[in-house]
Amino acid sequence: MKSPWPTKKLGEICEEIISGDWGTEREKTGSVLCKVIRGTDFILAQKGKLSEFPDRYIDIEKFEKIKLKQGDILVEISGGSKDQPTGRILFWDRNETIPIAFSNFVKKILLNTGIVEPKFFFRYWQFLYFKGITKNYEDRTTNIRNFKLKEFLENEEIPLPPLPIQQKIVKILDTIQEAIDIYDKIIEKTKELKKSLMGDLFNYGAPSFRRGRKLKKTEIGELPEDWGVVRIKNVVLDTEQKDPSKTPLQEIKYIDVSSISNEFLKIVEYKSYLGKDAPSRARKILKENDIIFATVRPYLKRIAFVPKEYDGFYGSTAFCVLRSNPEKILPYFLFYYVSTDVFVSKVSGYQTGSGYPAITDDQVKNELIPLPPLPEQQEIAEILQTIDQKIEIEKRKKELYGELFKTMLNKIINQEVEVENFEV
Numbered sequence: 001m002k003s004p005w006p007t008k009k010l011g012e013i014c015e016e017i018i019s020g021d022w023g024t025e026r027e028k029t030g031s032v033l034c035k036v037i038r039g040t041d042f043i044l045a046q047k048g049k050l051s052e053f054p055d056r057y058i059d060i061e062k063f064e065k066i067k068l069k070q071g072d073i074l075v076e077i078s079g080g081s082k083d084q085p086t087g088r089i090l091f092w093d094r095n096e097t098i099p100i101a102f103s104n105f106v107k108k109i110l111l112n113t114g115i116v117e118p119k120f121f122f123r124y125w126q127f128l129y130f131k132g133i134t135k136n137y138e139d140r141t142t143n144i145r146n147f148k149l150k151e152f153l154e155n156e157e158i159p160l161p162p163l164p165i166q167q168k169i170v171k172i173l174d175t176i177q178e179a180i181d182i183y184d185k186i187i188e189k190t191k192e193l194k195k196s197l198m199g200d201l202f203n204y205g206a207p208s209f210r211r212g213r214k215l216k217k218t219e220i221g222e223l224p225e226d227w228g229v230v231r232i233k234n235v236v237l238d239t240e241q242k243d244p245s246k247t248p249l250q251e252i253k254y255i256d257v258s259s260i261s262n263e264f265l266k267i268v269e270y271k272s273y274l275g276k277d278a279p280s281r282a283r284k285i286l287k288e289n290d291i292i293f294a295t296v297r298p299y300l301k302r303i304a305f306v307p308k309e310y311d312g313f314y315g316s317t318a319f320c321v322l323r324s325n326p327e328k329i330l331p332y333f334l335f336y337y338v339s340t341d342v343f344v345s346k347v348s349g350y351q352t353g354s355g356y357p358a359i360t361d362d363q364v365k366n367e368l369i370p371l372p373p374l375p376e377q378q379e380i381a382e383i384l385q386t387i388d389q390k391i392e393i394e395k396r397k398k399e400l401y402g403e404l405f406k407t408m409l410n411k412i413i414n415q416e417v418e419v420e421n422f423e424v
Helices: 039-046 060-066 118-130 149-155 163-204 331-338 341-348 361-365 374-413
Strands: 007-009 014-019 031-037 055-059 072-076 089-092 100-102 106-111 145-147 157-159 215-218 221-224 228-231 251-255 271-274 282-285 291-294 303-305 314-316 319-324 368-371
Touching: 007 149, 014 060, 031 039, 031 060, 039 072, 039 089, 055 060, 060 100, 072 118, 089 118, 100 106, 106 118, 118 157, 118 163, 118 374, 163 221, 163 374, 291 331, 303 331, 314 319, 319 331, 319 361, 331 341, 331 368, 331 374
Parallel strands: 031 100, 251 314
Antiparallel strands: 007 157, 014 106, 031 055, 072 089, 072 106, 215 221, 228 368, 251 271, 282 314, 291 303, 291 319
16 A cells, blocks of 8 residues: 655644735835736636736835735635635746736735645645635635635645646646647637627628628618518517415425626526525516526626426516517527617616616617518527537536536545556
8 A cells, every 4th residue: 555645734844824915906106017916807817817806005115025926826815716625836936027916805925846836735725715715714704705724724734745746746636637728719709700600690690691782870880681670579478477385385496697698698506496485586487498588787787598308497577688579580589689788788888776676577678789681580599509519518527627627626635546657
């Protein structure tokens, strides 16, 4: 049986913990303009989207202490959410010329590199995060979740194989991560292609219908001359509402606005209740091929098509439910049009209210949309569905590699694989 690797407390290999600074929006004497990374920006950082970091002015003396250098390790200590606990870690592997610092909700950890490879430390911390260990150190006494970093470092241990083995482990895991990153880039590029195609298709029509076609001016811009312009309310059917409390012992399945992925525009979860326990907003009955459009901020960009498996579910009153009249408009054509940036931006401008700004169902249904003949609607919808299928395939591949990463990380840390036998 293999001898276990020696261990140390995490805190024993940390030489210094450095606090960040949020800076100010206005320039002042002796300050430097820089990008500032928050915990919420960790995913953007991994994707290289540095332009989306906020700009802040930080005192030069302070900046010299908190500027990011290649190989730095950052930990999120405040923020988080129900599905994304605090304690996330980021390995800064970029060599940027622009000045970048980190906010006061983030800390930088400096390590004793004589006994630990920084990226091995990072991967081990990921292992603890995936296992839910970091969540045990989350404090939620206020509205903000806080990570008890000092307590975590004092209590948790890290295995320390020889440095050459640590470096080999890093290479094995990096190889899998590179595959995940490739699929992530394919997904991003395909989504960009879809966005571009939507603009083209909804302005000039489906490719097989374009020959000899002329455009005309309309209330919503130039469109093919044989297209109509209608209000949504004139091409959709009435929907129904029910009060689940009237059948208190009957189980209902409920979809809330937070159940929609605003990245992939699909339903990703639901909850089951007895009628007597159902939320008061569980009222709208959903049918296959409905489009649900969130009408309350911050969920306005959460739009989804209701597939067959969700037929008969209850939806939130914070959804506008659009049920296509198939004699006038095809469900997928309507879904794709109302999910365009142009349409979402237009209806978002109607928001009212200070606490939870919202729009009304009538405001959505009163909007003008283009109306091609049904055969052309079908072709446009099929083109965009093909793109969505491509995105879904690449997403599944990325998820498979993500599971492989977690499995390999777990087996390596538990010494269930012979790292020495790997060719990297």
